Amino acid sequence: GQQLNQSPQSMFIQEGEDVSMNCTSSSIFNTWLWYKQDPGEGPVLLIALYKAGELTSNGRLTAQFGITRKDSFLNISASIPSDVGIYFCAGQRGYGGSQGNLIFGKGTKLSVKP
Amino acid sequence: EPEVTQTPSHQVTQMGQEVILRCVPISNHLYFYWYRQILGQKVEFLVSFYNNEISEKSEIFDDQFSVERPDGSNFTLKIRSTKLEDSAMYFCASSGGEGTVSGANVLTFGAGSRLTVL
Numbered sequence: 390g391q392q393l394n395q396s397p398q399s400m401f402i403q404e405g406e407d408v409s410m411n412c413t414s415s416s417i418f419n420t421w422l423w424y425k426q427d428p429g430e431g432p433v434l435l436i437a438l439y440k441a442g443e444l445t446s447n448g449r450l451t452a453q454f455g456i457t458r459k460d461s462f463l464n465i466s467a468s469i470p471s472d473v474g475i476y477f478c479a480g481q482r483g484y485g486g487s488q489g490n491l492i493f494g495k496g497t498k499l500s501v502k503p
Numbered sequence: 504e505p506e507v508t509q510t511p512s513h514q515v516t517q518m519g520q521e522v523i524l525r526c527v528p529i530s531n532h533l534y535f536y537w538y539r540q541i542l543g544q545k546v547e548f549l550v551s552f553y554n555n556e557i558s559e560k561s562e563i564f565d566d567q568f569s570v571e572r573p574d575g576s577n578f579t580l581k582i583r584s585t586k587l588e589d590s591a592m593y594f595c596a597s598s599g600g601e602g603t604v605s606g607a608n609v610l611t612f613g614a615g616s617r618l619t620v621l
């Protein structure tokens with residue numbers, strides 16, 4: 390089946406640092422989504438990308454849909470303690486209904502530097 | 504803000520028992536999904552449901568699994584005879600506000616039901 394390679398697997402952040410993570414795939418997706426998951430909670434949507442090359446921001450978060458439609462990155466600027474959690478990229482082949490199911494990456498775990 | 508509601512939040516069951524997990528999707532959504540997440544692993548697609556029938560299912564969704572929309576608001580996942588490896592968080596999601604193409608893409612997830620099979 391389709392696989393998403395998400396990296397890094399984990400990272401430590403210090404407050405104020407910028408953070409970057411990305412996802413790549415061997416297959417084309419028509420939509421890329423970035424979700425955050427806190428412990429014991431479901432994934433919460435951060436950013437949705439619908440067009441190749443699209444760059445979208447949501448506050449301190451910026452994400453881009455790669456021009457080849459096979460990759461996406463998420464940047465977090467000036468990180469704060471509440472940014473800790475697990476970030477998942479997810480690709481979607483179609484535009485809803487039977488094509489709407491998401492393929493998730495394995496996640497990037499953000500922790501605070503001790 | 505509209506949300507997807509799941510019950511129970513945690514269920515413990517004996518191997519071989521039947522389990523039903525319940526979900527109330529967002530009211531004007533048309534597409535419904537179940538995903539699962541084994542502890543420490545990624546979220547995996549199980550099944551999608553539209554217009555009162557399964558539209559797609561993964562290889563995980565075998566004959567032991569079934570879904571149902573018994574009324575206008577609930578969406579259930581049944582596991583007929585649970586196995587140890589069914590222990591996981593099960594997430595319900597919905598998408599597709601009527602008339603919005605982009606809305607059909609964006610899945611809203613519930614907080615999950617943790618299933619522990621002993």
